[in-house]
Each structure stands twice: as C-alpha cells, then as structure tokens.
Amino acid sequence: MALPDVCVVGAGPAGLACAITAAQRGLRVRVLDAARAGPVDKACGEGLLPDALDRLDRMGVRDLHGRPIAGIRFLSHNRAAHARFRVAQGMGVRRTELHRAMLDRAAELGVAVEWGVPLRALEDIHAGILVGADGSQSRVRALARLESQVTTRRVGLRQHFAIAPWSEFVEVYWANGAQAYVTPVGEQQVGVAFLSTQKFDTMAQALNLFPELQSRLAGAPTLSTARGALTVTRRVRRVTTGRIALVGDASGSVDAITGEGMNLCFRQADALSEALAANHLARYESAHSKTLRMARGMSAALLLMSASPTLRQATMAVFATAPPVFEALLRMHVTGFLPPPDNQTAKTGYKQSQAAINATR
Template sequence: MRTFNVLVIGGGPVGMAAAIEARLSGLSAGIIEQRAGTVDKACGEGLMPGALPLLERLGVTPVGRDLVGVTYRSGDHSVTHRFSSGSGMGMRRTILHDALRSRANELGVIFVEDSLQTLRSHEKHVVVDCQGGESIRGDYLIGADGLHSTVSRQAGLFREVSVGRTKRYGIRQHFQIAPWSEFIEVYYTKYAEVYITPVSNDQVGVAVLGPRATDFEATIASLPELAARLEGAAPSSQRSGAGSFPQLTAARTKGRVLLVGDASGYVDAITGEGLRLGFAQARAAVECIVLGQPQMYELRWRQVSRDFRVLTRGLITLANSPLRMAIVPLASRFPSLFGFIVNRLAR
C-alpha cells in the first residue's frame, strides 16, 4: 500500500500549499485530486497582500496584476482604501494552480488522480479507499477538499447549517478588457455584490455574490456605470458558480485528520478572502504535525482564522439585514473604520 507521512485530499491551492509545507519540513507528501489537469474554480481571484509572503516562503511567485486596495460603491456613494501592508495581486486561478503544481512536482509531492470514497481512521495512521480501487495510507491526513468536503463528513467534523439561515452563492466570468482601476471594486446592489478584479493587462474577473436565484446579467445591467464599462467586452472564460455559503464544521481536527481551507468551514466570500487564510491554515496544520501534536491545530486554526470569521460574520449579518444598503454610505462616512477592516483582512 502506498504510504505518505502526510496524505492530502484535494489538490486545490490550499491542499497543494499543505503538501509543499510538508515537503519543506522533510515529510513525504501525496495528494489525491479528483480532477485532471489545471483546475479552475469560481473565485474572485484577489490575493490579499498577506497571501504573497505565504506563497513566497513556499517558493511560489506567480505573476498577476498588482492590486493596491479596495473600492466599495453603491449608488452615489463610494469609499476607497489603499492597503497599508503593500499590494495584493489579481491572478487567474489557472495560473496560481500551475505555479503551485510545478513547485509541488519539483519538491517530489506525488499526485494521485482519484477521488476519496471512504476514510478509515486508526490509532497510528489513516487509510483512504479511492473510487478507482486503490487504498492509500497516511500517518496524517489533511482534508483540503473544498466547500463540500467529504473528509469533514466522514471524520464526523461537519456541522449542518441551521434551517432558515440565508444561503448565498457565487458566479464568476472573465471579460477581455484592459482593467480601468488598480483597486478591487465592489458594487453593492439591493440583493447582490459584484466584485471586479483585474487579473492581467487585458482581462478582468467579474464575480457576483448573492442568494440562489441571482441573475448574473441582470445584476450587472442594474449597475449602469459598470454595464457601460463592460459593454462590448468579449467573455474570456466559461461562467461558473460555487456555493452555498456558509459551510460549517464542528471542529477542525479529530485523531490524525486535520481540515484546512474551505473544507475547514467557510463563512462567505463577501470579504474577498479565502486563499490567504487557507495558506495560513495549511502552514499551521503542518507545524502541528511536525510537532506530533495534531490536537494543537484546533487552537492554531482559531488563531489564524479569527479575524476572517469575526469580520466576515459581522459584514454578512449586516448584508442580510435591512441595513444592507447603508453599508457603503456608512463606510464612506467612517473611512478610517472601513480602512481598519480592510487592513485586518489584508494582513
């Protein structure tokens, strides 16, 4: 049976970051990823400034488009904040994926193209039975299998979202057009938010977040300034969606299983966060494995995720309330508070 010190389920950006962290710590690492080739995913594709040093220490320096801050817009109101901790970066997921994959290959991470079917936890190891029939063993297992994590369910770590809680979804598509701003732009409508992320010199990503029936085209059409900018721009990717949010977990570690990235629970994409957080979780998980203290990861996960959880929960509560349309006017009235929140998320 193939055996690894660290077996990762899910070869998305966070799973690959975890496997690279493991190799950099001298551990053998294997990744089971169900999709072949370069994996794309619905995402706003804004890497916060704090994500870049985390990638750099993995030896990954993909090229994207500098992002200097965030602008919120709603009707006649707008507020802009420049990141105080340096620039972030807009980047196609495909470019990020290829850069992480080639670094993982260089370090000897083994990729297995298959899908986790069952997970069996033992005192000293974990065995994964794959759909293709192979069983693979890990001294530790890192679940990085995204929003609808099978690992979190099979390890008994998944928590149902309470009935009645608002569920939200994301849809994104790219357009062939030179970016008109070096800021991430966020437009608030009555029901949805629209994120514009420059991802290269001739392409912008448009991500719409809102309730289930949110119509991508109608939402953009309801924003005349944005609709005018995008008029005539050819789509340069397939439209794709993701959701629902939130996805919850009761705990992040059980025995030798540790959850990272969206698999460990994801509040919402409203703050344009996820990747920096996932890279920080991957690093913390491997540090706990190296110490032989997987149970310590729960505390470390809470520490690295706290700002994201508190600020995203706060913003989503406001966005789902009758005060929704007051968010941007309030932020423009109190720009230093808006700047404080953006900086906390950007770190």
C-alpha cells in the same frame, strides 16, 4: 517503499499549500485528487490579499502572472470609498494561473499529485496522517464523521472580460442582497464575480442590478464561460480526530463576501504542517480556531451591510468622509489586527460607524 508521512486528499490551493509547507518541513507527502488533471478552474474572486502573497512567497510560489492591486473600493448608491493596502500590494490572478504555479512548486519539492483517484474509504489511505482538503462537500469530513453545520448559503457567478482595467483597486459594487466584484487579472482582462441570495441564470441578468458596471462592460468580449458556485458559512465542531485533519473549506468556511478564502487556507495549511512536523496534531485544533475568528466577525458584518440598505448607506457615508476608518478596517482584515484610531477624523468615524450599527438593532 516507505509510507508517506502525510496523505492529502484534494489538490486545490488548500491541499497544495499543505503539501508544500509539509514538504518544506521535511515530511513525505502524497496528494490525491478525483479530478482528471490540473490546473482546475473554479468560480472565485481571484484577488489575493497581501498576506496571501506573502505566504505564497514563503512557500516558494513566486512565478505568478497577474495584475497588482492597490486596495479595495466600495461603490453603492452614487457613493464611492476606497482604502489602500498599507504595507504591500495585492494581486489579481486567474485561478488557473495560481493553481499552475502551486502545482509547479509542489513538483519542485518532490510532491507527486495523483489525478483521477477518488476517495472511497478511509481504509484505502495508508499514511501517518490523512488530511482532508477536498472542499466544502468534503468526503473525508463525512467519512470521519466530523460534524458540520451550514448557517448561510448564497450563490456566485463569475466570468472574464477582455477590457483594460479601469481601476487599480478591486471594486465591490453593492445592491440589496448582492455584490459584484471586479478584479484586474491582466493588462487587458478583468474578472467579474457576483454573489447573491438569488440565483442568476445569466451574466446579463446579474449585471442588470449594477447599471454602472453594466455600462463599463458594454461591448467587451468575454474570455471565459460563466461559471457558478455556492458560497456557504459552515461551522465544523472539530477539525481533527485521531490521525485525520481538515484544512481549507473542508474545515469550515465563511461567506465569500470577505474575499479571504485563500488567506484562510494558507494560514491553516501552515499551522497544520507545523503541528505535523512537531508530531503534535492537537496544536492545530486551537490554531485553526484562531484563523477563522476574525474572518467570521468580518463576514457577519458585511452580510449585515448587504442585507440592510440603511446600514449600508450609513457605512458608506462614514467610509467616504473618513477614509482612515476604511483603511483601519482593511488593515484589520488583512492582518487580523485592528489599530486604534490615530487622528480625530478617524475617531469621529468610528463613533459614527457604531451609531449606524446600533440604529439597525
């Protein structure tokens, strides 16, 4: 039997995206995962931005069952502001549903996933290229001695509730050092995820920080157990060495406050498979750096907004009174491109935003 061109360690969304896009380019792919079987659940916000949906469509992953999302709404200190996606809608999708659809697509392309196969040594893998898609605590990264540094660390908690979504937006509730994300994922189901610098022992403890959300969910039955996770900002000096490459959280990450985890790993997977098909792995190193550049800036800004009540109140005031500012920032977040202000209100809002930021320095 011919050796595979690519062996991917990790059968999560990042690894499957890499396997699917590589197979679409004619490469032979093998996927290994230490888990017993999939789909595998994981604590995450479960909101897919329009760009992520577009990339899934290009992969041929189209059989997704979820709930359309029109944009993002921020709520803080009795202020609310929302921004709509301009070109296409996003979608709230249960993590297990996304994983199922991606596994099905990989199987359609002839990619076999071998479950219950932990990686013990790099020498055990026989393939042209080894891809580490095994998450933030990547074994591939450690064995390849690719250096990394964690600069921020926070905790997350997620649970699903049986209640009709009350908004067409992903709602983000803000408190000092913490956020609550409410994502519609079905006709009678929402996912609620918390991010914080402090650990919550229970969902009730987390909800105490967000009285409005606590009131909305009062009496709603739960549909899943509470699941926790760590979210870190990790910088990896290099994501390739020899015939080894990293993708997804294994290759570096930003705090989950951006909600862009899937976007990033899909972009990276596409860039990596393109480099593999061209037999030019060095191209991926520079392409990977570009995928994270905008997300790092957005993550830093949002974490600053989380930590500073003064900045948060000033920013919310701008977003509420000058919606084009929020919409422009959301468009930048989705596409990586910041359009210039297109009217006087937006221009004024930009100046106010800058003044608020300068006031915190």
